Amino acid sequence: MSSTELPSVPPTSVLPKATAVRVAEGERLRSVGLPGVTLTVRSRPPAREGLPPALYVHGLGGSSQNWSALMALLDGVVASEALDLPGFGDSPPPDDGDYSVTAHARAVIRYLDSAGRGPVHLFGNSLGGAVSTRVAAVRPDLVRTLTLVSPALPELRVQRTAVPTGLVGLPGVAALFSRFTREWTAEQRVRGVMALCYGDPGQVSPEAFRHAVEELERRLQLPYFWDALTRSTRGLLSAYTLGGQHGLWRQAERVLAPTLLVYGARDQLVGFRMAQRSARVFRDSRLLTLPDAGHVAMMEYPETVALAFRELLGETTTETSGG
DSSP states (O other): OOTTOOOOOOOGGGSOOOOOOOOOTTOEEEEEEETTEEEEEEEOOOSSTTOOEEEEEOOTTOOGGGGHHHHHHTTTTOEEEEEEOTTSTTOOOOTTOOOSHHHHHHHHHHHHHHHTOOSEEEEEETHHHHHHHHHHHHOGGGEEEEEEESOOOOOSSOOGGGHHHHHTTSTTHHHHHHHHTTTOOHHHHHHHHHHHHOSOGGGSOHHHHHHHHHHHHHHHTSTTHHHHHHHHHHHHHHHHHOOGGGSHHHHHHHOOSOEEEEEETTOSSSOTTHHHHHHHHSTTEEEEEETTOOSOHHHHSHHHHHHHHHHHHHHHHHHHTTO
């Protein structure tokens, strides 16, 4: 095997079953088979009939669990579903091994088309923000509003703190890192991730930390864990180099849906300076900046993000009704 190849992944049918995924109170999990992918979808039963549908897309290395707090706060406002992208959470790898932003966006579109729930209020964080931007640009009929939390859009000057994450996408680096960190406990790994993603890791409750450790222990048992992370990182970096109509900023210009942009001033992965650029590029945007938040504001300050979304929903409902 050449140095640029990744280890082969066993077919999904022979993968060992890991421990069960955590399901919070009021949530349900189901598996949805689609052409080329099988997606796990986390949902909350609607508080009442007729609520508009919402779909949430997590970031690199995350899962649908990243949205549990926000989904609970939006009970009675939207009918919430969050999916695990292929190879993440409880979703198996895609059949073709394609983890590009375009492939992730295709999976989201296939799900929305098959479910017939569109147009939805679409939420995306980090990688999920890039994926959601592409979905909104190429299929405006599927997106009612767009809420992006620290979307991973191309930056000319990347923060030093974001460089190690990007390096994971280089050939051989993930395998090297895996060997180097073989002795690390799940607790050590989770602390490292939280230090990178949270503006103040001390805000994480002991219960939330324990759940994160349990989830990471589960995922480390999966033989495709590093492969999915590596290929998705590489796919995101490749999307940054695309020009013309396929460039993410060009696609952001094409988004028609009213857009809520959420940025944390302590974000170590997406530069806070990108907030103003995003506000200029998305044509119908509102900007929420949180001085103490990091990269996952919907987990750090879910009440604030929920309030901002309610305001977006109120504005767009008024506009639609001609008020």
